[in-house]
Amino acid sequence: MPPAAFRNVRASAWPAAMVHSLPPSARDRPQASAEAHRTHRPLLCGYYGEHNLGDDALLRVLLDQLPSHLQPLVTAHDEALVRSRFGVATVERRSLGEVLRALDRCDSLVLGGGSLLQDATSFRSLVYYALLILCARARGRPVLLWGQGLGPLRRRRSRALVRLLLPLASGCSWRDPASALLATRLGGTGAVGSDPVWAFPAVPWHGQGGAIVLCWRPLRDFGPERWRPYLEALTQLVERSDRPVLWLAFHGDQDRGLLERLRREGMIPEALGRRSREQRPGDPAEALSSFQHSGLVVAMRLHGLILAALAGAPCVALSYDPKVSAAAEAIDCPCQELDQPPPSDLAERWHACLDQPPDAERIEAQRQGTEPHRTLLRRWLG
Numbered sequence: 001m002p003p004a005a006f007r008n009v010r011a012s013a014w015p016a017a018m019v020h021s022l023p024p025s026a027r028d029r030p031q032a033s034a035e036a037h038r039t040h041r042p043l044l045c046g047y048y049g050e051h052n053l054g055d056d057a058l059l060r061v062l063l064d065q066l067p068s069h070l071q072p073l074v075t076a077h078d079e080a081l082v083r084s085r086f087g088v089a090t091v092e093r094r095s096l097g098e099v100l101r102a103l104d105r106c107d108s109l110v111l112g113g114g115s116l117l118q119d120a121t122s123f124r125s126l127v128y129y130a131l132l133i134l135c136a137r138a139r140g141r142p143v144l145l146w147g148q149g150l151g152p153l154r155r156r157r158s159r160a161l162v163r164l165l166l167p168l169a170s171g172c173s174w175r176d177p178a179s180a181l182l183a184t185r186l187g188g189t190g191a192v193g194s195d196p197v198w199a200f201p202a203v204p205w206h207g208q209g210g211a212i213v214l215c216w217r218p219l220r221d222f223g224p225e226r227w228r229p230y231l232e233a234l235t236q237l238v239e240r241s242d243r244p245v246l247w248l249a250f251h252g253d254q255d256r257g258l259l260e261r262l263r264r265e266g267m268i269p270e271a272l273g274r275r276s277r278e279q280r281p282g283d284p285a286e287a288l289s290s291f292q293h294s295g296l297v298v299a300m301r302l303h304g305l306i307l308a309a310l311a312g313a314p315c316v317a318l319s320y321d322p323k324v325s326a327a328a329e330a331i332d333c334p335c336q337e338l339d340q341p342p343p344s345d346l347a348e349r350w351h352a353c354l355d356q357p358p359d360a361e362r363i364e365a366q367r368q369g370t371e372p373h374r375t376l377l378r379r380w381l382g
Contacts, residue, residue: 070381147174287304
């Protein structure tokens with residue numbers, strides 16, 4: 001989301017005028033040249049320090065892929081957490097003024113992973129990242145879109161704005177074919193790879209007979225009646241298998257307390273409740289360890305599903321977004337679309353997946369698919 005200080009900006013007033021004010025060298029797509037080799041301090045911009053383990057995993061991979069001589073500056077909300085966890089300098093991501101001043105001290109702008117160019121969060125969120133791109137190009141800084149998802153872009157003005165922005169990017173790598181196709185339709189280019197989190201260090205699976213781990217999230221307009229069939233299927237599964245259930249809060253702010261909320265609403269049957277407890281992993285590696293020792297992971301969150309697969313854990317997906325469906329399909333993981341009625345035998349289908357790890361060759365293919373993102377950084381920042 002955009003910083004609070006930016007929420008009253010009238011977005012429609014500035015884009016065209018600002019682009020026309022750019023010098024010709026900033027409007028044109030820059031070429032790999034001496035400009036790239038002078039770069040020594042990139043500004044890494046993303047949804048960092050917001051207590052989302054998926055974004056923490058993206059940042060870990062991005063830092064690992066950066067050429068070692070660079071000294072990055074990272075936008076983050078919980079700056080102390082990001083500094084202590086990653087050992088990097090930070091700037092408050094919710095303060096537009098501070099981020100723009102930081103841009104003056106940096107040699108490039110890297111939009112690092114996730115889907116930053118989208119308007120599902122809000123149009124203002126899209127405008128925030130657009131303004132950073134425009135300001136970077138006005139200062140003659142290269143702009144890299146690293147491992148990005150593109151969209152959704154539900155508004156006509158959003159598509160028009162992104163059509164204006166994409167030619168300003170110095171280099172792009174997309175995390176999935178659908179994003180790359182949309183970028184092409186909007187006048188952009190770039191290599192396509194798998195989600196960068198597939199490059200996170202994998203671990204061997206030791207979860208035979210282990211717990212059922214839920215990587216669930218609250219969803220807008222997903223009330224008690226829509227939760228009910230999944231909770232009933234889960235209850236049947238745990239009664240038949242007699243295993244504990246860990247409700248893993250992958251996003252520390254959003255997911256925490258989901259179990260207790262559903263319990264207060266009378267949605268947790270007694271058989272499920274006595275086997276359930278919430279777990280709050282402190283970092284992606286701790287989440288990876290939980291997946292590593294699980295007998296089954298039921299994942300709604302994209303990066304929860306990816307980390308579960310990297311831990312070799314048996315997994316099934318509940319998809320609220322096409323990005324989750326695409327990741328599940330890539331590793332041949334059973335996936336239930338949440339906008340479709342669940343099958344009556346959902347518990348049976350989940351039970352068939354217990355202690356059945358995913359195809360290691362498919363996972364390795366996804367890991368190899370992250371190379372375009374590393375190549376982008378080497379070309380422009382190496």
